[in-house]
Amino acid sequence: xxxxxxxxxxxxxxxxxxxxxxxxxxxxxxxxxxxxxxxxxxxxxxxxxxxxxxxxxxxxxxxxxxxxxxxxxxxxxxxxxxxxxxxxxxxxxxxxxxxxxxxxxxxxxxxxxxxxxxxxxxxxxxxxxxxxxxxxxxxxxxxxxxxxxxxxxxxxxxxxxxxxxxxxxxxxxxxxxxxx
Numbered sequence: 001x002x003x004x005x006x007x008x009x010x011x012x013x014x015x016x017x018x019x020x021x022x023x024x025x026x027x028x029x030x031x032x033x034x035x036x037x038x039x040x041x042x043x044x045x046x047x048x049x050x051x052x053x054x055x056x057x058x059x060x061x062x063x064x065x066x067x068x069x070x071x072x073x074x075x076x077x078x079x080x081x082x083x084x085x086x087x088x089x090x091x092x093x094x095x096x097x098x099x100x101x102x103x104x105x106x107x108x109x110x111x112x113x114x115x116x117x118x119x120x121x122x123x124x125x126x127x128x129x130x131x132x133x134x135x136x137x138x139x140x141x142x143x144x145x146x147x148x149x150x151x152x153x154x155x156x157x158x159x160x161x162x163x164x165x166x167x168x169x170x171x172x173x174x175x176x177x178x179x180x
Contacts, residue, residue, distance in 0.1 A: 002065075002104070003088035004029045007038045014045045014053055024054035026076050030061040062092065066099050079109040086117040086169075090138040094148065101172070102151040110179035117169045118146060146172045 001007060004027035014020040029035050035057050042055055058076050060068075083104040089097050097116075104114045121140035143161045150159050154174055162171045 001025065001027045002083065002085040002100075003062075004038055005034060005087070007042065010055075011041055011045055014042065014051050015049060018049075018051075021052040024056075026056045026058065026080070028058045028060055028065070028076060030059065032059055035059055062088070062096065062100065065103070066096065076107075078107045079112075080107050081109055081112050082115070083107060083112070084115040084117075089116055089118040089149075090140075092139070094145070097149045098151070101149045101174070105151055105154065105174055105176065108176040110176055112176045114172075114174040114176075116149070116172050118172075120163060120167060120170045121145075141170060143170060146170045150174055 001010065004010075007025075007027055010025055010027070013023075027035070027038060029038070039055075039057055042053075045051065046053055046055075056076070060076075085100070085104070089100075092100075097118075101114065101116060104116070108114060118141045119138050121142045143163070146161045147159070149172055151174075155177075158175045158177060160173050162173060163169075164171070
């Protein structure tokens with residue numbers, strides 16, 4: 001989970017699904033307080049529900065993550081079944097996002113899945129208000145823009161762009177082919 005924030009989805013999964021004891025998570029965020037909050041919440045849930053879920057935390061900025069992509073040894077590992085990132089790509093250029101998606105894809109195990117989210121450029125009723133009142137500017141993308149974040153070597157039949165029903169977020173999904 002890149003840009004994990006409080007990792008509410010993992011909290012819910014661990015609290016409600018006994019199969020979570022068979023999962024291992026790697027959570028990455030740039031903010032130390034956010035990581036400590038997520039760590040305390042997840043450790044409490046693990047204890048309360050008797051889960052054996054493996055959890056690793058890494059504090060790292062996006063720029064450091066991109067810089068580390070050139071290293072032979074990866075700081076957070078490889079062969080992941082799922083890498084997902086929501087709420088982060090809204091702040092970064094196409095170039096940075098393409099570098100991140102390529103890195104995530106390289107970290108996948110065969111048949112693994114990358115899912116990245118971005119706010120849709122579909123007219124959002126709140127976007128102008130947020131930009132004006134809070135001086136909070138996001139980068140909105142359309143389906144073509146999201147598809148353009150995929151590495152060139154990813155085959156078309158292994159990628160898709162999905163719009164959620166609320167028309168707020170788009171998701172780029174990339175599946176790595178099997179190793180055979």
